[in-house]
Amino acid sequence: MASSYTNKNLLLILLSIIIKLCLCNTNIHRIPLGLFYTYDNEEDDTTDLIRTIFFNFLCINLTIGTPPQIVPFRLNINSPTFYVTNKYFNRSASSTYETINNKESQYLFEDVETGFDSKDIININGIKRKINFIYATKHKSDNELGNIGLLIPRNIKNDVWPFFDSLNKAEYINSYIWTLKFDHKLSILDIILANNEDRKVIGEFIIGDEPHNYEKNQTIYNKEKFIEIDALWSEHDLNWDIEFYKIYLTFNENEKVSKKFNDSKLNIHGDHRAEINPDIGFIVAPIPFFEKIGQYFFEQYRKVCNQIKIQRSLFRYIECQNNEKFNISNFPNISFVYEDDIVFNLTYQDLFILDKIKNKYIFLILYEGYTSDWVLGRLFLRKYQFVFNGKTKKIGYYKSMDDTNFEADYYDEKDKIINFIAFIIQELFLLVIVIFIIYLIYKKIKGKSKRQKRINELDEEDNRIDDNKNNELL
Numbered sequence: 001m002a003s004s005y006t007n008k009n010l011l012l013i014l015l016s017i018i019i020k021l022c023l024c025n026t027n028i029h030r031i032p033l034g035l036f037y038t039y040d041n042e043e044d045d046t047t048d049l050i051r052t053i054f055f056n057f058l059c060i061n062l063t064i065g066t067p068p069q070i071v072p073f074r075l076n077i078n079s080p081t082f083y084v085t086n087k088y089f090n091r092s093a094s095s096t097y098e099t100i101n102n103k104e105s106q107y108l109f110e111d112v113e114t115g116f117d118s119k120d121i122i123n124i125n126g127i128k129r130k131i132n133f134i135y136a137t138k139h140k141s142d143n144e145l146g147n148i149g150l151l152i153p154r155n156i157k158n159d160v161w162p163f164f165d166s167l168n169k170a171e172y173i174n175s176y177i178w179t180l181k182f183d184h185k186l187s188i189l190d191i192i193l194a195n196n197e198d199r200k201v202i203g204e205f206i207i208g209d210e211p212h213n214y215e216k217n218q219t220i221y222n223k224e225k226f227i228e229i230d231a232l233w234s235e236h237d238l239n240w241d242i243e244f245y246k247i248y249l250t251f252n253e254n255e256k257v258s259k260k261f262n263d264s265k266l267n268i269h270g271d272h273r274a275e276i277n278p279d280i281g282f283i284v285a286p287i288p289f290f291e292k293i294g295q296y297f298f299e300q301y302r303k304v305c306n307q308i309k310i311q312r313s314l315f316r317y318i319e320c321q322n323n324e325k326f327n328i329s330n331f332p333n334i335s336f337v338y339e340d341d342i343v344f345n346l347t348y349q350d351l352f353i354l355d356k357i358k359n360k361y362i363f364l365i366l367y368e369g370y371t372s373d374w375v376l377g378r379l380f381l382r383k384y385q386f387v388f389n390g391k392t393k394k395i396g397y398y399k400s401m402d403d404t405n406f407e408a409d410y411y412d413e414k415d416k417i418i419n420f421i422a423f424i425i426q427e428l429f430l431l432v433i434v435i436f437i438i439y440l441i442y443k444k445i446k447g448k449s450k451r452q453k454r455i456n457e458l459d460e461e462d463n464r465i466d467d468n469k470n471n472e473l474l
Contacts, residue, residue, distance in 0.1 A: 027174050028214045029125050031060045033182070033203040035194045036072060036145060049355045050317055050362060053193050053281045054310060058180075058378065059145060060205050063123040065094030072145055075205065077240055077277050079149035082163035083112055083134035087144040091135055096121045104137065111147070113138040117161070122170075129170040132161040150178070151239065152390045164207075164390060173208040176390030180278055181206055182382045188364070189353045191382045192281030210387055210396065221398055228394040229338055232273065240388055240395060244272040245339060247374070249292060249332040266292060266332075274336065274374035276386060276395065283351075283365045284315070284375035290367050293332070301326050310366075318363040319355070328352045328361055336376075342397070344384055351379075 036059040037052065057074045064071050064084065071088045091097045100117040107113065115136040121128050148163045164176040182191050182203035194202045206214070212221040232241040249266040270288040298305050298318060305320040320326045331348035338344075352361045364379055387396035 027172070028206065028208040029172065031062075031124065031205045031207070032201045033075075033180065033205050034059055034061070034200045035202065036074065049193070049357070050308075050319075051310065054315070056193070056281065057145065058278050060148070062146075064089055065091075065120050066096040067093075068123060069094065073148045074145040075150060075278055076147050077150045077275075077279055079147055080151040080153040080162050081112075081134065081147060081149045082132075082161050082166055083115065083136045084118075084146045085136045085139055085144045088146060089135070091118070091120075094120055096130065099135075100132070107134070111140045112136040113140065124172060127172065129172060131166040131170040131172070133166060134161055150388070152176070152393075167207070175209065177209055177387060178205065178207045179211065179385060179387045180204070180381055181211075181385060182378075188350065188379055188382065192353075192364075192378050210389075211385075211398065225399040227342060227397050227399055228389075228392070229342075229397065231388075231393055231395050233393075240276045242274050242276065242338065242395065244274055244374075245337045247272050247289075247337065248335050249296070250335060251296070251332045265335075266296065268292060271372040272374070274376050276381070276388075277375050277377055278381055280375065280377035281364075281379065282317075282375075282377045283346075283380060284373075284377070285365045285367050286372045286374065287367060288372075289365075297331060314368040315366045316368070317366050319358075319360045320363070322354060322359045322361055326361065336374075342399070344380075346380070346383070350383055 035056045037056045059072050059074050061070050061072050063069070069089055071084055073084075097118065097120045100119060102116075104114050104116060107115065112134060113136075115134045115138070117132070118135040119130050119132055121130050150163075153162065164173070164178075167173045168176070180203060183201070186194075186202055191202055194200065210221075210223075210226070212218065212223040212226065215221045229242055232239055232243060247268045249268065251266070268289050270286055298320075301320055304323065304326050305318055307316055307318055309316050320328075328348045331351065334346045334351070336344040336346075351364050353364060354360075355362055384397065387398075389396060
């Protein structure tokens with residue numbers, strides 16, 4: 001009896017170990033990233049490369065309702081709210097949809113004018129839960145996408161349902177942590193301009209935990225090398241902004257320019273506040289930056305480079321003819337320095353793309369006349385993966401990921417072999433546990449079978465004895 005009790009406990013312990021090993025990442029969700037295009041209808045030239053990049057949004061698809069409807073959402077760093085639009089989601093077609101109150105509300109934020117505080121089932125990675133969102137019936141935006149706000153509001157109003165608060169309430173996640181991981185096989189152009197036909201997925205939107213807890217490659221996601229940077233608060237929200245210590249240009253390859261001043265580093269004076277923003281494919285820089293590079297770089301290419309204004313916007317960009325007179329390899333590195341040992345470098349390879357149709361290089365830094373801040377878009381996030389933590393109000397960064405594109409191609413063969421051996425050992429361990437459990441179950445079943453057989457034999461023996469006694473009496 002004691003042995004049976006011990007075996008049962010051991011069986012439960014082993015089962016719990018397997019469940020823990022298999023389900024340790026249940027609160028981590030990886031959702032494919034894509035791009036959604038929206039064009040200004042008043043513009044005729046919608047095939048222009050720079051306009052196409054400018055008018056695209058990073059988006060994800062979520063499955064909502066019963067039966068399920070696939071609904072696209074814009075990832076919006078400048079918004080705190082989570083809403084679905086009536087263009088892509090039909091609430092009357094969902095049997096599980098419900099309104100929190102039946103009265104249509106008016107909203108004074110973002111693109112939503114009227115709508116309902118709502119609930120419905122959302123399916124993320126096969127987990128179905130009913131969560132809160134706003135069902136928008138009237139909105140200002142032309143693209144009419146749903147909205148996933150990545151901003152953290154100081155005070156949450158009753159009529160606002162932030163995305164992460166809704167997920168947390170439904171027990172999808174335990175913590176407000178998110179990151180973007182782009183496909184390392186894609187070029188810069190692919191990342192900021194995915195082809196609608198050929199490539200709809202350019203990366204992942206990962207929520208629920210930090211990378212060292214869900215990535216197998218511990219060489220890249222080394223917890224000891226995790227650095228936290230304080231995010232900056234605005235009056236009402238936590239913006240994902242960083243205050244850099246300094247920003248400078250390094251003319252490593254341009255000897256003529258380097259001789260013009262004693263130090264090869266040229267500081268960019270002015271505001272060093274920068275917003276980390278996945279909404280845009282570019283980087284936006286203040287005027288002082290363009291004054292410096294205009295003076296020391298683009299000025300010498302005045303005949304082959306043009307400054308072009310994007311209509312209906314103050315944004316401007318630079319394009320240069322692809323010929324022997326223009327040498328982009330001479331372009332200086334741009335260094336963003338948070339602390340002396342935390343430096344983010346961008347080279348000419350990160351900052352120029354070739355428009356093959358026009359045979360021109362496009363400089364991927366825009367500028368506008370009224371701002372003094374930097375906005376670091378997707379080309380920056382492609383190179384440097386940040387982890388945004390709403391609980392600690394910090395932006396994390398893994399130093400070992402600098403210039404790596406985050407994949408195994410960038411660590412040596414020794415690390416690959418070690419990781420492979422560790423993986424094999426882990427799988428073998430699981431296999432041994434499973435075999436042992438099967439053996440215990442088999443042994444238990446066999447033991448029961450033997451006991452039952454013995455019981456049957458004893459019963460037959462008793463029946464024979466009883467029959468014999470009855471015969472004797474007769």
